[in-house]
Amino acid sequence: MKTAIVYHSAGGNTKALAEAIYSFLPEAKLFRVKDFDLSTISQYEGLLVGTYTWGDGDLPAKIIPLYEELEIAQVSQLVTGVFGTGETNYNHFCGAVNRFRDMLFANTQLAVTLKIEQMYQESDLSRIKKFTEIYKEKLRVQQNKLVK
Numbered sequence: 233m234k235t236a237i238v239y240h241s242a243g244g245n246t247k248a249l250a251e252a253i254y255s256f257l258p259e260a261k262l263f264r265v266k267d268f269d270l271s272t273i274s275q276y277e278g279l280l281v282g283t284y285t286w287g288d289g290d291l292p293a294k295i296i297p298l299y300e301e302l303e304i305a306q307v308s309q310l311v312t313g314v315f316g317t318g319e320t321n322y323n324h325f326c327g328a329v330n331r332f333r334d335m336l337f338a339n340t341q342l343a344v345t346l347k348i349e350q351m352y353q354e355s356d357l358s359r360i361k362k363f364t365e366i367y368k369e370k371l372r373v374q375q376n377k378l379v380k
């Protein structure tokens with residue numbers, strides 16, 4: 233198993249974004265965070281995390297166990313990316329993406345991040361595609377490193 237896309241969405245914006253990403257990575261497995269078994273992380277070569285932002289730039293409660301697992305698990309070889317939706321009229325636009333980005337940068341092979349204003353638009357598709365291309369390239373480089 234190569235890539236897991238794991239997302240949390242309350243209103244559907246992040247779900248739609250996760251599905252758009254999945255459409256460019258059909259070989260991945262797509263999970264709502266509540267359906268994702270944290271003990272399976274080590275089975276994947278790559279993980280893409282999707283989240284909206286809550287409160288004042290905060291992580292929504294349901295994504296915190298995934299965040300905490302990634303902080304302590306042996307995931308230094310895992311290729312990762314983080315994407316999310318938010319609203320630019322809040323002080324910390326996509327603050328939850330920033331929180332994941334900083335932690336994943338320290339603990340994993342972070343490849344790429346993506347922030348989208350609420351529901352993605354047709355005009356965002358080129359950025360979404362680029363996100364998946366950068367991720368795939370990093371995964372390819374990492375796989376070559378691991379076989380050497």
Ligand SMILES: Cc1cc2nc3c(=O)[nH]c(=O)nc-3n(C[C@H](O)[C@H](O)[C@H](O)COP(=O)(O)O)c2cc1C
Pocket residue numbers: 240241242243244245246247284285286287288289290317318319320322323324325326327349350351
């Ligand atoms: C109470 C509340 C607090 C929010 N705080 C933030 C925030 O700090 N930063 C941000 O970018 N968006 C914030 N948002 C906006 C949501 O993250 C945004 O609408 C997002 O697209 C929702 O995603 P979903 O439809 O997947 O649940 C907040 C929304 C609510 C209702």
